[in-house]
Amino acid sequence: MTETFKPGAWGTDDPRDELARLRDQIRHLRAQARNRPPIAEAQGILKERYRLPDAEAAFALLQLASQRYNVRLRTLAHAVLRLDRPDHGAETWFPGRVRHPAPALESLAIDDASHAHRGAVLGALLSQTLAITTTHMGNVQIGDHSTGGLWLEKHAGLSDDFVDFFGFVGGDGTSCAQAAQEVAQVTVRDVATDPVFTEDARRTILEAGSRAAHSVPLVAGGRCVGMVSAHFERPIHDLHAAQLKALEQTGREVGRWLAWYDRTVVLDALEHLHAAARHPGLRPARRR
Template sequence: MNHPHNLVGPLEHVTASYTSAPPRPAHKVTATHTADQLAAWVAFSLDEPSALKTLQDAAEELRDVPELAAVLPRVAGAAMALVDAEFGNIQFLDPRDDSLVLVTQSGFGHEFLDHFAVVRDHHSVCGRAARQGTQAVTADVRDDQAFTPHQEIFRISGVRSVQSTPLVDHAGRLMGMISTHTSQPGRPSDQDLRIMELYGQLAGEVIARHLVGPGADDHPAGLPHNGTTLDQRLPLLGRTGSTNGSTQWVYRVDESYGSAGCRTYGVHPDQWRGRITTDSPDHDAEYAATLVARDLRAEWNIHRPGSARPVHIHVWRGWEGTHRDAAFTLEIQPDLDGRRHRAVDSA
């Protein structure tokens, strides 16, 4: 297998566009709904513990990588390994025009890289996945007439099948696409595709933090000597927390962590971190925290927690801040038997 590497020029160009581009509506996908994420993790932990362990190991490698330029080849390599693919690439969504810019690749020659350098074709696999906000798979590119403009490049490159999975952050914003390719026709198993969906959520959040630059979580900017930030107006708009009569609540569950204070709770940093939309004025921050507590209890009823230490559910209106400016904080602790739980308002 070829070693994945970045295309430095396109990577610097598209990441810089996150600061220079005017604000655009966030491109959202639906696959990151909190309930779906929880259900997926629970299902994997029950039915496919070895698959979950593989995914956790792949995600763990990304946590402490200091630069985006070092993260991306690891993401591409892990994705190829997860679905046993021979080729792979990562594209970033350019916020200026919603095109997909190829920034990392493995296994391709210059013909493929030139042809797919910037994708605006919604009929391609990656373009279709970006437009629909869901994973897209083509078992044999030669059987689909939509790929007629790309057939010569596919033949030169030895590509017969493709899958593209969205890279999304914890709020559901589309950051880009991770695609894998094989030289033989065929479709990855449903399990492999679901693993890729979950990995797209994990890797997408890591990528988003690097693009955002230094913030509340003290994650460094991505590119050396060329750190980039997402549009600074987006958090300011988000802090209002209201859209068309609905309210956006952002939550995070923290646990105590030695002398360092606390860390995000869960098997990966963003399992218990997300967004809840409410439509009723009676559904306040306390209500949102109660929903999260309910999901925590559901998981604890299935899996015995590793400790009886309390966790804190922090809820903010519109945009995540620090625990000090949370609109509501709830402390909840599992009992030692892993079946009964008590909740205490710590605000």
């Protein structure tokens, strides 16, 4: 394993620099540990399915589809794991698939929702939520179809320790998990006293400078597909009715769009992967 040193990394005896470096390294390793299992499992499935020479060839297929359709590797890997395999010898993975137009994203002022980049949509969602709630701290999470948990994908104004701790959230112990279960907005008026949190979660949130939070589920077909949360520096009372209505509208718009994205853009990427796997001339040689 090689390590890249930033200019000026040598020649300092400050133990705080070493502590910061070690914390960054631990966060990086934890992120890898979260992402590697589904990607490695997807590599094994693709290697067996398409009789590829090794796992590297399978990764190259995932990477090819990821770059072509601008879909995250982890998103593609999870899709490979949860979707039924294509019929043996089938030219397409999803025959007879009906394409639908993208749902509008009027609350985010995005005109062409069908060509919007997923990262840009989530970024606009976070900005809109922070504007409605008049705070500078918040985060966006995406639902995990297999576990029911939430993956952190966008954040603003939050500490590295917060991002590391809440990189993946399970089914309980946080207000966002409660909002996902209830498919309803949840307000935490004071993080220090609200019983919804585990003690580790509470400590991490407080150390990040958040004393209150409000979570909004991203809803499609009555189920939670993601979450956007705003954090506040001081305890709060309930949000105003107009704020709750605006947040609900945005959550439903983005939730419907994310569901469309999963059954359209992600499936397009998998179709491309399937075609490249079936026709060796289209395959990338190795991992780049």
